[in-house]
Amino acid sequence: MSEVKARRMNMSQAIAMAMYDAMELDSSVIALGEDIADPQGGGVFKCTAGLSDRFGTERVRSTPIAEQAIMGAAVGAALAGMRPVAEIMLMNFITVAMDQVVNHAAKLRFMTGGQTHVPLTIRTATGAGFGTGGQHADYLEAWFAHTAGIKVVAPSTPADAYGLLLSCIFDDDPCLFVESLPLYFAMGEAPVAGERIPLGKAKVVREGSDITVVSYSRTMVEVQAVAKELEKQNISVEVIDLRSIVPLDMDTVLASVAKTGRLVVAHEAQVDFGVGAEIATRVHRELFGQLRAPVGRVGAARSPVPFSKALEDAFIPTKQRITAAILETLR
């Protein structure tokens, strides 16, 4: 297990630490992806730095730029009893390997009547803010949440990333682990070595009484800043970090909304047909009589991720847009 000396670290360091500890713990944990081995730089975001030096290039393999080959090899290795961690550099590139993820990884346990299973973790990064335009920054988690057989996890802090990634790697079903590009560089509290965080347990990161805001991944940063700001105006916001989309911890969400009577869901994925829609419909169904306002949703606009900063600010759920959604719901 890693010896944690630093009290704070960033998310890419926390992910590398989780990978290291998982590989140290279990020889069936293996990794593959573009440029992930140390001779190729230990991953373009350094999330696998040091792994091949320590565990060898048999277990930690850089691959050609070939997402179908990466995902297929991961599925096959998982069928043969390994616990592969496949890095798909950016979430948009998963589209190249969708057949392996959706038709195979997610479905094989069911289609084989439980004879096989696919303990695969797909690590992938995304998020606007780096001027990468329309094919490098989408949040596509709703697609996968819509597919039975796969779990979807999206941490917002280094410590959560560490604990949730360990849980994904040692889970017996395929997990999609969504990493936020901007959060790679954000410092946070260091994880406790070996401490796993169970999937499907949302976290109330801030208690409040006027309104509940549910979020995950990068948008949590904006939501927390807004909650702090609104406190000055005597608006008390309860903030919930979902941490995983599937499994979805509705108990925590419902308990909070039963208390506040108001909910806004905020995520960087586009609003239409998104995770927020699913949560809103469940809350409306369960708490119809207790809601004091319709559930609000805030997220990206219905457009491809734009390049120009001038457009990007209108695209992503900025603090201003989250604030506006909260005030609208409180009206």
Next chain:
Amino acid sequence: MKDPKTPDAAVLLDIYRKAHLIKTADDRFIELIKAGQIASPYYSTRGQELIPAAVSVNLRADDYVITTYRGIHDQLAKGIPLRPFVAEFMGRATGTCKGKGGPMHITHLASGLPVTTGVVGSGLPIANGLAWAAQLKKTGQVTVCNFGDGASNIGAFHEALNLASVWKLPVVFVCQNNGYAEHTKYEYGTGAHAIVDRAIGYGMHGIQCNGNDAVEMWGAAHEAIERARSGQGPTLIEAKTFRFRGHLLGDDSHYIAKDEMAAAIAADPMPALRAWLIEQGHASDLALAEIDNTNREQFEDAVQFGLASPYPDVSELQLDVYAEEVRA
């Protein structure tokens, strides 16, 4: 000294036994579907029996075989137990996959059949992962991945063969080239003169053989499997064959020229192998008839088992989606 490149009489009879079982199953499945006793799309393997029969006698029980929706020949040759195999075709609870996979996804891990895909070409990238695991665990297992000529035109083929070559994986890619991708004749869909030529582009060993000749097919498989097992890396085998009963049951093969079909049927590998075994003195007509009868009896036992088996309980719908029940 025994020539290691030639199968002996016992091996030849094993090939015959497997091939005959495949033909028996194919004939019977079609009868059952036509009689309304099985409700499923069906992709016949009639004409392609000798390929897996001759490949599989070179395999260990723990070697892996991947196949496709046209796969009963590969599954039977690998030794899938007949009762759960037929029951799965019938969607019964006693099937290999509890009736949840069906004919296009027959899986039997214990027989070395970890995945059967209904998506053209998707087995190839998965084969690499099984082989990578065998390489890491040093088990000596070989993975045989079967697919058709049509699959050699899909992107997964390219990505998979390239990676297998770079990683020197113990995989044998067996392209069963029956000349037609669904309804489209080879030259309308494939730019390469021969599929085996594509091996050169990956720096991979390639063998083309007559898949309807038991000895030639055995030799190609023997060489490729030994190479894989001894760490010399993957091979692409192009086994030339023909498909007698269309892409999907009900398809009358109208897109195949009459003389082409007539010539193929005249060269049907099943009666040809039978006559050759007798002519060469490897077996008597009586001995082969005994094999035939045993196959028919065993298959019929499986059919009756399947017909008498219950359908899965509806509670199965929510089982095996995840390891545990997941609240999405």
